[in-house]
Amino acid sequence: xxxxxxxxxxxxxxxxxxxxxxxxxxxxxxxxxxxxxxxxxxxxxxxxxxxxxxxxxxxxxxxxxxxxxxxxxxxxxxxxxxxxxxxxxxxxxxxxxxxxxxxxxxxxxxxxxxxxxxxxxxxxxxxxxxxxxxxxxxxxxxxxxxxxxxxxxxxxxxxxxxxxxxxxxxxxxxxxxxxxxxxxxxxxxxxxxxxxxxxxxxxxxxxxxxxxxxxxxxxxxxxxxxxxxxxxxxxxxxxxxxxxxxxxxxxxxxxxxxxxxxxxxx
Numbered sequence: 001x002x003x004x005x006x007x008x009x010x011x012x013x014x015x016x017x018x019x020x021x022x023x024x025x026x027x028x029x030x031x032x033x034x035x036x037x038x039x040x041x042x043x044x045x046x047x048x049x050x051x052x053x054x055x056x057x058x059x060x061x062x063x064x065x066x067x068x069x070x071x072x073x074x075x076x077x078x079x080x081x082x083x084x085x086x087x088x089x090x091x092x093x094x095x096x097x098x099x100x101x102x103x104x105x106x107x108x109x110x111x112x113x114x115x116x117x118x119x120x121x122x123x124x125x126x127x128x129x130x131x132x133x134x135x136x137x138x139x140x141x142x143x144x145x146x147x148x149x150x151x152x153x154x155x156x157x158x159x160x161x162x163x164x165x166x167x168x169x170x171x172x173x174x175x176x177x178x179x180x181x182x183x184x185x186x187x188x189x190x191x192x193x194x195x196x197x198x199x200x201x202x203x204x205x206x207x208x209x210x211x212x213x214x215x216x217x218x219x220x221x222x223x224x225x226x227x228x229x230x231x232x233x234x235x236x237x238x239x240x241x242x243x244x245x246x247x248x249x250x251x252x253x254x255x256x257x258x259x260x261x262x263x264x265x266x
Contacts, residue, residue: 004049004079005029006150006157006173028156030175036085037065037092048157048174051183052077055174056084058186062213064122065092069192123212125240128220130197132165133262134252137223140168141247144201145225147171151203159203160184162193162219168201169193177204178213185217195219206243208232215239221260223247228255 007026014023034044035056047055053075060066066088074087140163148159150173160180161171172183181200188195199221200214206228212235214222223244228236233255236243242260245253254261 006048006050007154026150026153028150028154028175032082034083035059036083038087039085045176045179047176047179051172051174051187052079052084054172054183054186054190055179056086056186057189058182058184058213060086061185061189062182062216064216066189069189072190123215123239125238126215126218126220127240128196128218130165130220131260131262132199132221136165137244137247137252137261138250140199140201141223141225143168144171144203148173148203159201161201162188162195163199163201164197169198177202177207178209181210181213185213188217199223202226205229206232206245208235211235211239211241211243215241223252 007028009024010027012023012025014021029049030046031049032044033047033052033055035042037060043059045055045059056075057066057072066072071088071090072086073089074085076085078084144159144161147161147168150157151159157173157175158177158180159171159173160177160183162169162184170184170187172180172187174180174183181202184200187193195218198219200219200223202210202222202224203226204224205226206222206224208229208231211222211232215235220240221242221244225248226245228243228245233243236256240257242257243255244261245255
């Protein structure tokens with residue numbers, strides 16, 4: 001992982017009810033990362049430093065361009081230039097659709113929605129008999145908040161983490177909530193961590209794109225401090241994912257597949 005901090009200190013003028021003073025505050029850093037897949041430029045992501053190989057692997061996995069650790073032949077990262085090259089063992093033939101989808105979504109033209117729905121419909125339901133208790137959810141979210149040091153200092157990053165039946169396995173913060181999730185997925189793939197008995201913990205909104213990332217990763221439960229969207233819940237019902245939102249303190253909402261949550265063990 002990169003040794004670069006997620007934030008820098010910057011002098012600013014602080015105003016509070018008529019009182020004015022100079023203060024040094026923490027400001028999040030961001031940097032461009034250009035990814036080359038099999039020697040072809042694929043995409044440029046804007047992200048926080050740290051976990052760059054994990055971010056790239058998670059991004060490619062989320063896009064369906066790789067499926068497993070053995071698909072990766074080589075990774076080279078030039079940190080000072082923000083360039084990363086990845087070579088796969090097999091030819092990747094979905095990059096044309098990838099570019100059309102992302103260009104359409106950026107420009108507001110074309111049929112981006114068609115590619116999105118196709119991605120969702122190609123996913124298989126998540127099959128898992130894993131369950132976790134409300135007490136464990138409460139403990140995990142308290143730990144996630146404790147680990148969110150960069151957010152407390154800057155207010156400008158999102159958290160994502162992966163947890164099993166006893167502890168948080170890995171945690172990342174990033175300016176982008178999608179990036180944070182991709183870093184978690186990339187770490188799991190690189191370390192061959194099997195997701196059928198894991199949950200994804202989030203600090204931000206559960207958007208449909210995040211739901212698709214978790215479904216592709218076969219993670220059966222998503223838990224967040226924030227809200228899900230309507231499309232997220234529709235897809236979660238279809239794909240077998242349990243969605244828990246507004247998990248704050250000792251409160252939470254279970255939106256889909258409540259059979260995955262043990263309610264009588266608080």
